[in-house]
Amino acid sequence: MRDLVPEPLTFDAFAPFGTVIETAGATSFQINEGFATRYHAVAAADPGEGGTAILSIFRGRRRPDPIRIAMLERHPLASQAFMPLSANDWLVVVAAEPRTDALRCFRASGHQGVQYAKGVWHHPLLVLAAEQDFLVVDRDGPGANLEERSLDAEAFVRL
């Protein structure tokens, strides 16, 4: 058994797993006669060979405390991005390999999203609010794009 202490979500810390989606550090320019700012290409969706990038909304609900991490999943064919639609912190759990000792837990703000790169091990959506909606960009298309793996030992997130 292992306790996970969330670390702040930063571009550099998350880089081995994918991209942080946020305005900080993004290339930006004024559009629409100055009535909007475009934060350009903060991430590039990768729908994979023969896939289509689709947008969905996930309505996540908080899991019982302490939040238990007993499995990971990955999408071998394409990336998957989550952007919160309300300003509440949420959790991102990833690992280089599906092993408990490799787990990393990040605390994201409600203004931060993530895109998991193709094939990156991650836990399914973890919200801290009772309920929180997310815009999700991932793949629709042929092939098996979900691989799940039980962990060798469970872990718990200590908030």
Ligand SMILES: NC(=O)N[C@@H](O)C(=O)O
């Ligand atoms: N099942 C599903 O689409 N959700 C997961 O991929 C996830 O990362 O939450």
Ligand code: NI
């Ligand atoms: Ni996923």
